[in-house]
Amino acid sequence: MHGARARAPSRGVRRLALLLALACAVRLVHAAGPSVSYSTWIVSGDTVMLRFVLPVAEAERLTGAAVPVLTVGKLGQYVLDHTAVSSSGRDCPALDQGYDLGKVDPVRVAPGQYGFEILFRCDAPPSALVLVNHAVFDRLPAHVNFARLQVGSRFTDQLFTAGTQRLHIADLAAAPAAGLGGYVSLGLLHVLRDLSRLCFLVVAAVAARRPRETVRILAGLIAGYVLALAAQAAGVVASEEPLIEACIGFLIALCAVTTLTPQLERPRIATAGWPLLLLALAIIAAALRAPAPALLLAGGAVFSAGFMAAIRARLPQGARLPGGVMALPAAVFGFLDGFVLPSLLAPLGLPFSGRLRMSIGYDLGALLAEAGVLAVVAAALTLAGGGRFRIEGPLRDPGSSDLPALQGTLVEAIAVATFAGLGTFWLVIRLHP
Amino acid sequence: MNEATLIKPSRRAPHAGPLARLRRRLLTDRARLGWLLPACGIAFGLILAGAGLFRPAPRPITAVPPGYVALVNQKGILTSDFIAQTQTETSTSFDQTTPAEREHVLREMIDEELLVQRALVLDLPETTTEVRDAMAAAVNAQVAAPLLEIEPTDEELRAFYDQHRAKYTIGGTMTVRDLVMHYGTYADADQSLPQAETDAAEAVYQLRSGAALDYVMEHFGLVDSGRVSDGEELDFAAKIHLGRTLYPVAAALNAGEISEPVVDKDGVHVLVMQQRQLPRPAPFSAVRDQVYSDLRAEQKQRASAQNLSILRSQAQILLAPGQSE
Numbered sequence: 094m095h096g097a098r099a100r101a102p103s104r105g106v107r108r109l110a111l112l113l114a115l116a117c118a119v120r121l122v123h124a125a126g127p128s129v130s131y132s133t134w135i136v137s138g139d140t141v142m143l144r145f146v147l148p149v150a151e152a153e154r155l156t157g158a159a160v161p162v163l164t165v166g167k168l169g170q171y172v173l174d175h176t177a178v179s180s181s182g183r184d185c186p187a188l189d190q191g192y193d194l195g196k197v198d199p200v201r202v203a204p205g206q207y208g209f210e211i212l213f214r215c216d217a218p219p220s221a222l223v224l225v226n227h228a229v230f231d232r233l234p235a236h237v238n239f240a241r242l243q244v245g246s247r248f249t250d251q252l253f254t255a256g257t258q259r260l261h262i263a264d265l266a267a268a269p270a271a272g273l274g275g276y277v278s279l280g281l282l283h284v285l286r287d288l289s290r291l292c293f294l295v296v297a298a299v300a301a302r303r304p305r306e307t308v309r310i311l312a313g314l315i316a317g318y319v320l321a322l323a324a325q326a327a328g329v330v331a332s333e334e335p336l337i338e339a340c341i342g343f344l345i346a347l348c349a350v351t352t353l354t355p356q357l358e359r360p361r362i363a364t365a366g367w368p369l370l371l372l373a374l375a376i377i378a379a380a381l382r383a384p385a386p387a388l389l390l391a392g393g394a395v396f397s398a399g400f401m402a403a404i405r406a407r408l409p410q411g412a413r414l415p416g417g418v419m420a421l422p423a424a425v426f427g428f429l430d431g432f433v434l435p436s437l438l439a440p441l442g443l444p445f446s447g448r449l450r451m452s453i454g455y456d457l458g459a460l461l462a463e464a465g466v467l468a469v470v471a472a473a474l475t476l477a478g479g480g481r482f483r484i485e486g487p488l489r490d491p492g493s494s495d496l497p498a499l500q501g502t503l504v505e506a507i508a509v510a511t512f513a514g515l516g517t518f519w520l521v522i523r524l525h526p
Numbered sequence: 527m528n529e530a531t532l533i534k535p536s537r538r539a540p541h542a543g544p545l546a547r548l549r550r551r552l553l554t555d556r557a558r559l560g561w562l563l564p565a566c567g568i569a570f571g572l573i574l575a576g577a578g579l580f581r582p583a584p585r586p587i588t589a590v591p592p593g594y595v596a597l598v599n600q601k602g603i604l605t606s607d608f609i610a611q612t613q614t615e616t617s618t619s620f621d622q623t624t625p626a627e628r629e630h631v632l633r634e635m636i637d638e639e640l641l642v643q644r645a646l647v648l649d650l651p652e653t654t655t656e657v658r659d660a661m662a663a664a665v666n667a668q669v670a671a672p673l674l675e676i677e678p679t680d681e682e683l684r685a686f687y688d689q690h691r692a693k694y695t696i697g698g699t700m701t702v703r704d705l706v707m708h709y710g711t712y713a714d715a716d717q718s719l720p721q722a723e724t725d726a727a728e729a730v731y732q733l734r735s736g737a738a739l740d741y742v743m744e745h746f747g748l749v750d751s752g753r754v755s756d757g758e759e760l761d762f763a764a765k766i767h768l769g770r771t772l773y774p775v776a777a778a779l780n781a782g783e784i785s786e787p788v789v790d791k792d793g794v795h796v797l798v799m800q801q802r803q804l805p806r807p808a809p810f811s812a813v814r815d816q817v818y819s820d821l822r823a824e825q826k827q828r829a830s831a832q833n834l835s836i837l838r839s840q841a842q843i844l845l846a847p848g849q850s851e
Binding site: 199200202324332340384386393394395397398401402421429444 | 572
């Protein structure tokens with residue numbers, strides 16, 4: 094016998110869930126990765142040497158509009174046209190670097206990146222310096238340039254964004270680093286602009302179904318970010334950034350399948366089928382000689398099996414998911430998301446201590462955004478449910494010894510299945526960057 | 527018999543190990559098993575996925591490892607290189623060098639390492655001809671080094687000499703007049719190549735018939751090319767002066783002979799051999815050093831060709847349409 098008396102989901106809730114799922118699906122599917130570039134401005138005597146590093150993906154985004162044909166020469170000219178230095182109100186022109194180089198010297202950087210050096214010479218040792226960087230922002234307003242200013246042996250970290258394309262440095266000897274607020278803002282936008290992260294938060298909130306559970310999800314997220322910082326301090330780095338994004342897809346699908354499980358007449362289809370699907374994908378990845386994706390998928394399969402077995406063990410006590418269940422995927426999500434900024438900053442080769450302040454700001458911004466999204470979704474679900482946040486259905490067979498099955502509607506099933514499909518799609522597509 | 531002795535002693539269970547105790551507890555406590563197994567699955571899954579997702583960051587080397595004298599941007603300078611460089615620069619054994627000398631050499635080596643690293647950042651091997659030439663020469667020298675380690679014996683040198691006997695001669699000289707008939711230049715705009723060849727053939731005919739050289743030159747518009755001097759020239763000098771096209775023709779002439787017309791870049795030439803002393807084969811003892819150098823050069827060339835053959839077999843080379851090599 095099952096104690097919980099479940100109500101049929103209200104029409105409003107069903108429609109809202111479907112709308113949220115379809116909204117995620119409509120923008121399809123390919124949530125573009127973060128758009129970043131890197132610059133180092135080295136002030137020495139009366140010159141400012143700019144080293145600009147542009148990932149190939151960003152360069153390809155410029156192709157066709159800003160750069161008609163992608164060649165190193167044209168890309169270098171684009172960078173030259175979109176950067177400038179002035180000192181005490183007077184322009185510091187870019188120097189011709191001799192031979193046949195012209196004003197832009199292409200330099201060798203890590204694979205998958207273009208590197209350029211431009212030498213600006215001022216009339217006198219620079220003071221009241223203004224660094225200008227318009228590159229990429231006209232094409233991609235969400236673009237971020239992680240900059241470093243070197244004066245002598247002193248480095249300060251700076252940020253160029255669409256809103257901050259000019260940096261004024263009044264006193265070179267005491268140039269302040271970019272404020273924490275800049276990184277908080279980046280973290281906020283990182284979550285709010287990323288479709289897959291929004292999908293995870295929505296599906297986790299829908300799966301939780303109770304405001305108290307939303308708080309537990311938030312606690313899981315905080316724990317994940319803290320653990321990620323601890324892991325980074327211990328010297329752990331992400332192997333490949335796309336695998337993190339693939340894992341986010343996995344978590345979305347897992348939450349969706351978990352939500353769907355109690356509503357199925359035969360929950361074994363989900364509890365056994367999903368891990369088996371992941372296992373099959375892991376075998377395929379291993380056959381394709383992709384060890385990291387194979388390990389990720391195999392781990393996901395075992396994790397899913399354990400997670401669903403834990404839920405299944407507790408389901409007979411009630412017709413809804415056990416309390417606190419979604420905190421675990423949320424913690425994993427937070428842990429993974431905590432490695433995004435370090436992955437982005439990897440080309441700068443900063444030590445953990447050098448990027449700690451940035452990471453804290455970024456993670457704080459991400460958490461604020463996540464808390465906001467969870468609150469909005471929880472409020473929307475509550476309102477749509479006429480003040481009743483629970484979505485429970487009558488037991489299909491109260492006398493059955495099998496797991497209880499909620500009376501799911503077609504609309505609700507489609508909504509959750511859309512999330513499951515999106516998550517699986519992201520998981521698979523991002524395993525092969 | 528007291529009461530204690532009447533009680534039949536119970537059979538004692540054998541002492542159970544910790545694993546057996548755990549197994550028994552889990553089997554008797556199904557509820558615990560219900561959460562323990564999933565929890566283990568979750569933990570194992572996280573560890574497995576984590577192994578694919580994460581790796582330890584490469585730790586920067588903060589101390590100079592044994593065998594190295596310095597680290598420059600994590601790249602080591604070998605102690606053996608430092609010792610060798612110090613000995614080369616000071617021309618004394620390392621033990622006898624002063625600390626100041628060693629510091630000076632080390633500073634130079636660090637500077638050089640910084641410059642090399644900067645050159646790699648600037649991609650000089652791809653962009654600078656001199657660097658590419660130096661790299662190609664270094665690779666050729668490296669592949670030839672094993673062959674050059676082995677000194678050739680006299681028998682090998684003599685065998686090489688016998689194979690290339692024609693190359694080792696002494697004493698060849700020639701006094702030759704190189705006459706040229708220009709065509710197609712500003713001054714000879716009306717003269718075409720076929721016409722010049724016909725005129726030159728006629729001039730050769732007349733010279734061979736005994737006509738005076740000055741008369742023929744004036745009549746046909748032949749002039750001295752200026753490539754050779756008026757007097758006697760050694761064969762090697764004549765070879766340089768006359769060039770690849772004319773020298774073989776001249777070398778085949780005997781004294782008093784006149785060549786057929788020869789077309790070269792600047793016009794149609796006629797060679798008049800005035801005096802000729804043919805080269806004599808040089809004895810091995812007289813050209814042993816040259817034979818040694820030539821053998822070494824051939825060994826280097828052969829090693830380089832073999833290396834290139836291997837590299838080409840492993841390379842993917844695509845040629846643009848219409849191109850050939």
